[in-house]
Amino acid sequence: MPPRPLAVYVNPALGLVFGQFTHGPSGGTIIISPSGSRSATGSVIPLNGESYSTAIFEIEANPGTIVSMVFGPDAILTGSNGGSMTLQIGGSYPSSPLVTNAVPPLRTLVYVGGTLLVGGPLANPPGSYYGTFYVTFFQE
Numbered sequence: 001m002p003p004r005p006l007a008v009y010v011n012p013a014l015g016l017v018f019g020q021f022t023h024g025p026s027g028g029t030i031i032i033s034p035s036g037s038r039s040a041t042g043s044v045i046p047l048n049g050e051s052y053s054t055a056i057f058e059i060e061a062n063p064g065t066i067v068s069m070v071f072g073p074d075a076i077l078t079g080s081n082g083g084s085m086t087l088q089i090g091g092s093y094p095s096s097p098l099v100t101n102a103v104p105p106l107r108t109l110v111y112v113g114g115t116l117l118v119g120g121p122l123a124n125p126p127g128s129y130y131g132t133f134y135v136t137f138f139q140e
Contacts, residue, residue, distance in 0.1 A: 019052030081127035
């Protein structure tokens with residue numbers, strides 16, 4: 001097949017979502033792994049309720065195309081009631097570099113996780129936190 005330019009699609013409905021949690025007195029982290037599991041450290045306690053998920057990117061390229069990804073920089077999420085949290089992108093599945101396997105118009109799915117650094121109650125009041133993170137894709 002002749003070379004085909006890499007195309008990456010992002011579905012905003014499939015963003016990186018940490019779900020509901022409480023931070024306790026000292027904070028910590030809440031983590032979404034690239035495989036989709038959720039864990040916490042410190043005094044952060046995950047709560048049931050709102051769902052959580054990895055971010056999902058769709059790559060369209062010829063089968064066998066080698067694609068590398070660069071994550072970052074860290075993102076700052078702003079709270080609806082004040083405060084901010086730092087988001088560190090935590091890898092992908094499949095990991096970088098990856099080889100595409102879908103024949104267009106089908107796409108190779110990439111799942112991206114991250115770690116949210118959560119402060120105490122004064123630094124991070126309850127509410128919704130929003131921001132933007134960046135992933136750069138390179139066709140090799």
